[in-house]
Amino acid sequence: MTRLRRALNDLAEEAPSADLSGMVDRILTGNRRRRHTTAVLAAVATVVTVVATGTVMATVTRSRSPEVAASLRAGAIADLPGGNVGPLEYAYETPCKVDKRKALDCSSAEWRVVTRAGTTYRLPQALAMTAQNHRVPVSISRDGRMLAYYSRKARAHVVRDLVGGSETTSPVTVKESQIGAGSMLVLSDDGRHVVFDPREGTKKPGLLIDVRTGTTVRVPGQYEAVSVRGGVAELVRYLRTDLRLMPVTGGGRTVHFDGTFTGFSEISPDGRTVAAFERRDAKKWVQELRTLTLLDVGTGRRVREVPIGGLPEGEPVMATGPWLSGSELTVVVQDSKRTYVYGVDIGAGKTRRLADHPNAPYLTLPGIASN
């Protein structure tokens, strides 16, 4: 055996003893457990209610778990009606079902939305899984008023105004087969633009679509959309690390940050700052994911580092969320039982706990790119 093979072998033996019987049971009963970052990325937005100007109006602290569980048990949940149903609090995808013959049926997976008033609706018009069994995301605008989803019938994305009641079907046809594993969808604040990434993490280009006119702008595959606000899409190329601010008409400018950064926030209300986590030493990953670096998107300079105090001991930050103000950014921390949302004072690094949530699977929340 070569040394490489032997070293790989030794490394593999560090893996925990395998007993997947419990996992198999969970899969067959549709009771999945999810620890991965993607599940909690969106969670932060549940605690903020943002008006169109970007000002935070209120915070809410409550667990959604019983509501989700109850709605899953409920037999008769109404389809989303037309007209004004009020802004959304979040959306979630139902798990696969097990039929009377104990067969796993994922064709029944569907999206549901929950309004701020607490009403749950089915969203049968939104495709949840493609024929190739790839999950299809939905996206909610920061103020919860706009919802974007992919319609199998229209073969296009649809943006629904949940307050005004209007519905806009994108003139740009997207084949269902184009929606790959890990596709992403980002909706602009005003609901006019969506960024569709057919397969995040690959070089397949994405599309920024003006759903009213059908105008499209190609998004380079190596970039990932963080947000679309004020007519500008924030795109990040990870690891190198570059950030591009691309007007929805195309073009734009790219700023390079000297270092490796992950977990980018949206741009701060000051219009020139983003927060991210610098990765220098893999051995210190927890510490690094508890230290924000503020970056100037005009010059690429580091503004300062902000060690975050008051987080649960030993837990890394899982994601950055919306800015509550020019001086407070939300972050998400998760342990094996709960997901906690904190507001971080980017001046002093002090935190205040805003909410805690169950680690619910496939939660989509306002203003955060979803996949």
Next chain:
Amino acid sequence: MDRHDGFREFVLARQQALTRTAYLLTGDAHLAEDLLQSVLIKVAKQWPKLSVDGNPEAYTRKALMNQYISWRRRLQREWPSASPPERGASHDEATIDRIMLRQAMTKLTRKQRAVLVLRFWEDLTETQTAEALGCSVGNVKSQTHRALARLRRLAPELSDRSSLSLLQEVAV
């Protein structure tokens, strides 16, 4: 017989290999569990077809690699690389190799890690590796070349010793 018994048997028979492969890819027990779970959900859905005329092992391997490579990159928690556990005589050659390899793996791209795991842990041929990754044989060769070249730079302890034939032979 429960119609899921076949799926259950398949997973339980290969659970150790699956867990180790997922761990080698992610370097984190929790992430490995998440990765496996998301992949096995797909396998469960396809099981009726796979059990009749498919190749569950190849399908699972391919799904594992696809899922791993496509995981979103916002925050990369994999390969935390905290001090690796020591075993037995703490500084024997094997231990040093393992530590160096573990650290070097953090510097590879996902595809490079996947290629290394498939070629040198699962012992697949280039053709089988290409099939699992959904790419060309040429791409497997170039990814392997880059991965090994990078390993040579990052882990000279591995490459300075006698039996680096593999690194050299494949990197040509």
